[in-house]
Amino acid sequence: MLEHKTNMNIPSFSLVRQNQLLKEKLTDCFLLLLDKGRFVLNENVSTFEKKISNYCTVNHGIGVANGSDALYLSLIACGIGQGDEVITTPFTFFATAGSIIRAGAKPTFVDIDNETWNIATELIEEKVTPNTKAILPVHLYGCPAKMDKILQIAKKYKLKVIEDAAQALGAKYQGQRVGSLGDLSCFSFFPTKNLGAFGDAGMVVTDNPDIAEKVSLLRVHGSKIKYHHDLLGCNSRLDELQAAILNMKLNYLEQWTQRRRKIAELYSNLFKKHISAGSLSIKLPQEPKYAYHVYHQYTIQTNQKNELQKYLKNKGIGTTVYYPVPLHLQKVISSYGYRKGDFPVTETACKEVLSLPMFPELTDKEVSYVVDRVVKFFQSSSK
Numbered sequence: 001m002l003e004h005k006t007n008m009n010i011p012s013f014s015l016v017r018q019n020q021l022l023k024e025k026l027t028d029c030f031l032l033l034l035d036k037g038r039f040v041l042n043e044n045v046s047t048f049e050k051k052i053s054n055y056c057t058v059n060h061g062i063g064v065a066n067g068s069d070a071l072y073l074s075l076i077a078c079g080i081g082q083g084d085e086v087i088t089t090p091f092t093f094f095a096t097a098g099s100i101i102r103a104g105a106k107p108t109f110v111d112i113d114n115e116t117w118n119i120a121t122e123l124i125e126e127k128v129t130p131n132t133k134a135i136l137p138v139h140l141y142g143c144p145a146k147m148d149k150i151l152q153i154a155k156k157y158k159l160k161v162i163e164d165a166a167q168a169l170g171a172k173y174q175g176q177r178v179g180s181l182g183d184l185s186c187f188s189f190f191p192t193k194n195l196g197a198f199g200d201a202g203m204v205v206t207d208n209p210d211i212a213e214k215v216s217l218l219r220v221h222g223s224k225i226k227y228h229h230d231l232l233g234c235n236s237r238l239d240e241l242q243a244a245i246l247n248m249k250l251n252y253l254e255q256w257t258q259r260r261r262k263i264a265e266l267y268s269n270l271f272k273k274h275i276s277a278g279s280l281s282i283k284l285p286q287e288p289k290y291a292y293h294v295y296h297q298y299t300i301q302t303n304q305k306n307e308l309q310k311y312l313k314n315k316g317i318g319t320t321v322y323y324p325v326p327l328h329l330q331k332v333i334s335s336y337g338y339r340k341g342d343f344p345v346t347e348t349a350c351k352e353v354l355s356l357p358m359f360p361e362l363t364d365k366e367v368s369y370v371v372d373r374v375v376k377f378f379q380s381s382s383k
């Protein structure tokens with residue numbers, strides 16, 4: 001390992017380098033739109049919808065305003081609402097459960113597995129009731145959930161499967177792209193995602209033409225003919241500027257994914273040397289046999305998370321906790337009667353996970369500096 005004598009400054013995520021590299025192409029996107037003067041749901045959006053649906057090997061893509069709306073409109077399009085239950089994970093961004101509640105349904109949480117932090121599929125079936133209408137797995141941090149088991153339970157109980165693939169564009173489950181596994185799938189193109197816009201953007205993809213039609217109506221207040229409203233939808237249109245930028249950036253996604261995977265490999269190889277020498281005890285992210293991980297995050301787990309985070313901050317290293325509060329213990333969800341202790345694996349993860357810097361422009365030297373400092377923290381704390 002390299003010895004780093006001086007402090008470096010490494011943010012947990014940054015677009016500065018990427019934007020610098022793409023400056024001319026980004027400027028072209030703005031200028032072309034300025035000339036065209038069409039700002040919402042036009043040709044850039046339909047091109048992007050085709051590109052993403054092709055990429056996910058499905059027939060339909062419907063651009064929407066953000067990933068949260070993608071989830072909400074998917075649930076509504078499946079006819080899910082009052083009195084219904086949707087099975088999901090409590091260890092995810094709030095939007096996953098928030099969308100279920102917005103749709104009028106109840107989020108039924110199932111604890112996660114310790115290996116991938118994704119929904120523990122062996123615990124799903126016991127939570128199915130006559131009111132259950134769907135399973136909403138999340139491919140957390142870019143690692144696909146165990147879809148075989150989920151699809152098998154869904155088939156048995158006639159449930160819809162809605163993938164929350166917000167963090168996992170490009171990830172594969174047994175060689176098949178996420179987005180093509182469930183009945184519908186939802187993506188976010190928030191700037192920090194693996195493919196990020198210059199603001200909010202999202203998409204629903206599906207092979208089902210009826211659901212695709214419904215989502216495309218719901219995003220424009222349920223209207224097919226202007227000022228005639230057949231369904232109660234909302235305004236969730238995708239901007240042309242975001243679509244133009246995303247179309248351009250999509251050309252780089254493969255290269256960025258490869259780089260994320262390389263960075264993850266480098267982190268893990270460097271850490272493993274210390275773990276096998278017995279000088280470091282942290283849990284590293286796993287890539288299960290069935291998975292092609294796209295490392296939206298490189299997340300470690302340690303019971304000294306708070307101290308480590310503080311130490312790294314002093315050494316110039318930014319880190320983030322995704323997510324410090326489990327969804328079943330969020331104030332707004334308290335009326336569903338969940339209690340502390342209901343989902344122990346999730347609750348421990350919330351206390352112990354720490355995401356290290358991860359973005360494609362990170363250099364090998366920076367990765368090795370981060371590892372060096374993590375190792376030093378544990379050396380000093382064991383003295």
Ligand SMILES: Cc1ncc(COP(=O)(O)O)c(C=O)c1O
Pocket residue numbers: 066067068069092093095096138164166167187188189190200201202
């Ligand atoms: C797992 C997950 N689901 C849903 C969302 C919601 O996406 P958005 O922020 O685009 O609304 C996000 C993004 O933050 C997410 O990470």
